[in-house]
Amino acid sequence: MRIFLDNAATTPLDPEVLATMTQVMADTYGNPSSIHAEGRKARSLIEAARKTVANALNCSIGEIFFTSGGTEANNMALKNAVRDLGVRRIISSPLEHHCVLHSLEAIRATGAAEIDMVAIDGKGHVDLADLERRLASDDRKTLVSLMHANNEIGNLLPLEEVAQLCGDAGAYFHCDTVQTMGYYPIDLAATRVSFLSGSAHKFYGPKGVGFVYINSDNIVGPYLDGGAQERNMRGGTENIYGIVGLAKALQRAVEQREVRMRHMHELKAYFMEQLRVRYPEVTFNGDPQRGHAKVLSVSFPQSPKGDLLLMNLDLNGISASGGSACSSGIDVGSHVVGHLYPDSPRHTIRFSFSHHNTREEVDAVVEKLEGML
Numbered sequence: 001m002r003i004f005l006d007n008a009a010t011t012p013l014d015p016e017v018l019a020t021m022t023q024v025m026a027d028t029y030g031n032p033s034s035i036h037a038e039g040r041k042a043r044s045l046i047e048a049a050r051k052t053v054a055n056a057l058n059c060s061i062g063e064i065f066f067t068s069g070g071t072e073a074n075n076m077a078l079k080n081a082v083r084d085l086g087v088r089r090i091i092s093s094p095l096e097h098h099c100v101l102h103s104l105e106a107i108r109a110t111g112a113a114e115i116d117m118v119a120i121d122g123k124g125h126v127d128l129a130d131l132e133r134r135l136a137s138d139d140r141k142t143l144v145s146l147m148h149a150n151n152e153i154g155n156l157l158p159l160e161e162v163a164q165l166c167g168d169a170g171a172y173f174h175c176d177t178v179q180t181m182g183y184y185p186i187d188l189a190a191t192r193v194s195f196l197s198g199s200a201h202k203f204y205g206p207k208g209v210g211f212v213y214i215n216s217d218n219i220v221g222p223y224l225d226g227g228a229q230e231r232n233m234r235g236g237t238e239n240i241y242g243i244v245g246l247a248k249a250l251q252r253a254v255e256q257r258e259v260r261m262r263h264m265h266e267l268k269a270y271f272m273e274q275l276r277v278r279y280p281e282v283t284f285n286g287d288p289q290r291g292h293a294k295v296l297s298v299s300f301p302q303s304p305k306g307d308l309l310l311m312n313l314d315l316n317g318i319s320a321s322g323g324s325a326c327s328s329g330i331d332v333g334s335h336v337v338g339h340l341y342p343d344s345p346r347h348t349i350r351f352s353f354s355h356h357n358t359r360e361e362v363d364a365v366v367e368k369l370e371g372m373l
Helices: 015-027 037-057 070-085 098-110 128-136 159-169 240-255 257-278 306-315 335-340 359-371
Strands: 064-067 089-092 114-117 142-145 172-176 195-199 210-214 295-300 347-352
Touching (some): 070 089, 070 195, 089 128, 128 142, 128 159, 142 159, 159 172
Parallel strands (some): 089 142, 142 172, 172 195
Antiparallel strands (some): 064 210
16 A cells, blocks of 8 residues: 655545536536536536635635636736736745746746845745835835745745735735645635635645636736636636536535644644654754645755655655755756755655545654665
């Protein structure tokens, strides 16, 4: 039996989500854009799913648009803000997900907006004082793009505080919440966010479907041209099975949030404790005490076997992710770890948990690491 500790990369599909999707696949074949009975039935399922997402975030159904995933949602928010809202400066961080960083590079290449990087402290947190200074230093229309939880080290952004800073400065705020959606409560009626993204496969839903929240004050045009789908915001026939699956997965994640999060917090703490006892030279990247319960980035000391650590874990039935400061033939270098610990010879493994994981699995991983270090 394999041990899956790569839940920040993706999560297994919830059986109830699969059952719901399968029923829709079998029973609902109409095109949601058609006006006949079959089309209306399909449309009603999409709108019910939109309402589920909106209720989870305490926002209007007219502010939720379904996409192919978090990457498209982030691209849409950033590029449409520049194209349609007159944004001429974007403040982000060097630790963002590549779909944000590469989008920013593409925007910079067009000359449409300047890209500004906020300072990061030694533990990987955004320097809020530096963010406030940067917001005050320029009167051009600005968008701030910062992720809620870092996908590699797990550090959490103080969402409400950043939203307040942006609001006070008259700046737009885009937040990539792909890692935190369904895990942490987000109230968009209380927290002023301009754009927000989510992806179903991070909370036990299907791959290939996500959503973007666009605050109704922000009037932007379609990202994909074509038909009038998604309230004229995204051309193309909707992925009805995926959308229904996303809504079911999010509904279950919200309903079970406290139980799931308590389990993951306890499991992460237990794993850290066992690693410290068994391997005193182990350290942790970022700030695990102020991080996502789901993510633990572990730094192992340099050793002759270190470059093969990720592969040996896999051969021993353990799924995790690599990402050290420097790349090797086995482990792809991490821009996040590399920024925080430049040229470090240590070896990083990201273990990420779900409510399905157990202490027995953690014990097995700790035991098997013995011969790999």
